[in-house]
Amino acid sequence: MIIAEHVEEKKKIKELYNSMGGTIYDLRYSEEQETKYKIVLDSTKFLSTEQGGCKLDIGCGTGLLIKKIRGYVVGTDISSQLLLKAVERSNKETFLVNADAENLPFRSCIFNMLFGITILQNLSNFNKAFSEFERVSTAEGIIVISMIKKALSLQDFLKLVKENLRSYKLLSESSSDWIIMGKTSKKLLENSEDFYACTQMQGRKQIGA
Ligand SMILES: C[S@@+](CC[C@H](N)C(=O)[O-])C[C@H]1O[C@@H](n2cnc3c(N)ncnc32)[C@H](O)[C@@H]1O
Numbered sequence: 001m002i003i004a005e006h007v008e009e010k011k012k013i014k015e016l017y018n019s020m021g022g023t024i025y026d027l028r029y030s031e032e033q034e035t036k037y038k039i040v041l042d043s044t045k046f047l048s049t050e051q052g053g054c055k056l057d058i059g060c061g062t063g064l065l066i067k068k069i070r071g072y073v074v075g076t077d078i079s080s081q082l083l084l085k086a087v088e089r090s091n092k093e094t095f096l097v098n099a100d101a102e103n104l105p106f107r108s109c110i111f112n113m114l115f116g117i118t119i120l121q122n123l124s125n126f127n128k129a130f131s132e133f134e135r136v137s138t139a140e141g142i143i144v145i146s147m148i149k150k151a152l153s154l155q156d157f158l159k160l161v162k163e164n165l166r167s168y169k170l171l172s173e174s175s176s177d178w179i180i181m182g183k184t185s186k187k188l189l190e191n192s193e194d195f196y197a198c199t200q201m202q203g204r205k206q207i208g209a
Contacts, residue, residue, distance in 0.1 A: 022085025059119030
């Protein structure tokens with residue numbers, strides 16, 4: 001059962017992005033976001049697209065990053081209006097889902113790469129969000145996530161990251177976001193049914209393989 005928290009805060013955020021709409025969002029932010037994508041894509045080049053698997057872009061907005069990612073990608077966002085713009089950028093390997101990042105409507109252990117660019121500052125419950133990212137991630141899943149610098153000091157951002165990821169690397173101090181790449185931690189799932197399901201699935205090919 002999904003128990004939604006911070007419903008009013010989320011409604012406000014959703015309305016804010018919906019009222020902006022995709023065209024204005026792109027006009028205002030695409031240039032700034034492009035500098036972050038360059039850092040993100042340069043740092044994840046080593047990941048083979050031949051492995052198959054599926055990637056998740058959390059808070060994908062208008063799909064600016066999705067169109068640069070090869071292979072199967074699911075984009076999810078709370079704003080239906082921004083997703084409408086993402087639809088224009090999608091292809092047959094793109095799937096878009098209108099959902100809350102803290103209550104992801106996906107089964108466990110299916111994404112081997114997760115992106116969340118300039119999303120964290122919008123979330124109400126960081127620990128809930130990270131536990132969802134961990135749940136939907138494969139056991140060796142990698143996450144690249146960022147938060148705008150003006151929302152949190154580097155010290156506090158790294159504290160949050162250390163609490164929630166198995167390992168991490170700070171990718172950038174040069175953009176307007178703190179950007180890190182890390183491994184989603186599976187320690188919280190050990191001995192649980194989810195962990196069992198996850199380890200079973202590692203032997204099989206993932207979605208999109
Ligand atoms: C600053 S924008 C970044 C969008 C996109 N990642 C990019 O690089 O352009 C933040 C995005 O997070 C989405 N968002 C905010 N709260 C969310 C939530 N709880 N769940 C999913 N998406 C959310 C917004 O609708 C918006 O698209």
